[in-house]
Amino acid sequence: MKILLIGSGGREHALAWKINQSPLCEQLICAPGNAGICEIADCVDIKADDVDGLVQFALREAVNFVVVGPEVPLALGIVDDLTQQGIAVFGPTEAAAMLESSKAFTKDFCTRHDIPTAKYDVFTNVADAKAYLGEMSAPYVIKADGLAAGKGVVIAETKEEAERELDEFFSGKFGDAGECVLIEEFMTGHEISFFAIADGKSVLPLIAAQDHKRAFDGDKGPNTGGMGAYSPVPGFDDEKRIMDEILIPTVRGMAAESAPFTGVLFAGLMMTADGPKLIEYNVRFGDPECQVLMRRLNSDLLDMMFKAAKGRLVDVGLVEWSRDAVVNVVVAAKGYPGSYAKGEVIKGVDAANQMDGVQVFHAGTTRSQDGALLSAGGRVLNITAQGKTVAQAVNRAYKAIDEAVNWPGGFVRRDIAKQALPNKLCQTSFEGK
Numbered sequence: 001m002k003i004l005l006i007g008s009g010g011r012e013h014a015l016a017w018k019i020n021q022s023p024l025c026e027q028l029i030c031a032p033g034n035a036g037i038c039e040i041a042d043c044v045d046i047k048a049d050d051v052d053g054l055v056q057f058a059l060r061e062a063v064n065f066v067v068v069g070p071e072v073p074l075a076l077g078i079v080d081d082l083t084q085q086g087i088a089v090f091g092p093t094e095a096a097a098m099l100e101s102s103k104a105f106t107k108d109f110c111t112r113h114d115i116p117t118a119k120y121d122v123f124t125n126v127a128d129a130k131a132y133l134g135e136m137s138a139p140y141v142i143k144a145d146g147l148a149a150g151k152g153v154v155i156a157e158t159k160e161e162a163e164r165e166l167d168e169f170f171s172g173k174f175g176d177a178g179e180c181v182l183i184e185e186f187m188t189g190h191e192i193s194f195f196a197i198a199d200g201k202s203v204l205p206l207i208a209a210q211d212h213k214r215a216f217d218g219d220k221g222p223n224t225g226g227m228g229a230y231s232p233v234p235g236f237d238d239e240k241r242i243m244d245e246i247l248i249p250t251v252r253g254m255a256a257e258s259a260p261f262t263g264v265l266f267a268g269l270m271m272t273a274d275g276p277k278l279i280e281y282n283v284r285f286g287d288p289e290c291q292v293l294m295r296r297l298n299s300d301l302l303d304m305m306f307k308a309a310k311g312r313l314v315d316v317g318l319v320e321w322s323r324d325a326v327v328n329v330v331v332a333a334k335g336y337p338g339s340y341a342k343g344e345v346i347k348g349v350d351a352a353n354q355m356d357g358v359q360v361f362h363a364g365t366t367r368s369q370d371g372a373l374l375s376a377g378g379r380v381l382n383i384t385a386q387g388k389t390v391a392q393a394v395n396r397a398y399k400a401i402d403e404a405v406n407w408p409g410g411f412v413r414r415d416i417a418k419q420a421l422p423n424k425l426c427q428t429s430f431e432g433k
């Protein structure tokens, strides 16, 4: 098959690496890709949100199968457009992608189908929203309805702060995404990412991974796209409840509402004292979670995605996973998730890739005319490492960062997977070399 993969992050580098291992893959093209992806796929410079450009390209190049990495083209309806042109594609339609593109849709959907989630209400004007605060207690969870690149959620500690935030949400802080605002009950518990693949009718569980959303050690600093991840998650044994109470009712419910869901269902869950509750859905693999999933997956991902796209998930056999631990430490540009420099030279990635158990996936990288590797985004490299134990995987990842990767403009969190370690390793700050 001739495959077109859409996206340019660490998630897509990991997907490209895995797709390339499939005997079904004859040619892999990636749009737009990054410096790492371009080493293993043919890259074409079409942006992930240029839906018309991507569809025209797929038609012109007689692509057999399209895999969509990020959420934006899904929310823009790329799956509907490709399907209309007769091109097979893995991902949800625009209507099914509403599970990510509209938090209000998802919460109302959960109510209709009895899926456990935080109590909430939805508002389109500031006065009603402020009045509702009186019915809730602190802390207050305030969310923009639409896609806001992971930044549309505020947890306000006091009512005054919540009121100030509501003023900002309704005065366009998040553009269209904030015209409709949700206020939710604050849930306490441990947060986890759980992944599954659906084919419209049925749903196949993958595995759980742990993300680290905050920028700095000790879960301090602003929220980011994710600064690291690991899998397996020690002690996690809630798959059956998550499937029975959340994922199966979701896939059934979407089919019953004439928006059957095909693609990756990524449930952001709070493991509360009353059991797992849905925080939010994403309709694609998580980044940086995908990178650890792909390194643990022994089965043929491309085969699974193609069968799901054809509504034949039942034909996928047992999904096999390595028992090893995999850790991913993200190297980001200093300043991320705020403003940061681009175009800085990064050295040592090849040396890191030679180290035991280490595989580097690129995110925001590009090449200079003379072939030097340059930073080109906020999250720049993913240092993944596999080990027989979490401790071994963690040590391997940080060893690669300390002894091989050379980029003074980068920073990492030093406590990725620390909570999964028996002896809670702690190391000093990464300053590059």
Ligand code: AMP
Residues within 6 Å of the ligand: 118, 141, 143, 150, 153, 184, 185, 186, 187, 188, 191, 213, 268, 279, 280
């Ligand atoms: P979301 O984009 O909806 O996943 O929210 C971003 C982050 O805000 C989540 O990863 C949680 O850490 C936190 N969060 C969102 N909703 C709630 C809630 N109802 N209770 C507690 N924390 C929440």
Ligand code: GLY
Residues within 6 Å of the ligand: 150, 211, 225, 226, 282, 285, 286, 287, 288, 289
């Ligand atoms: N790591 C969380 C996400 O991909 O949304």
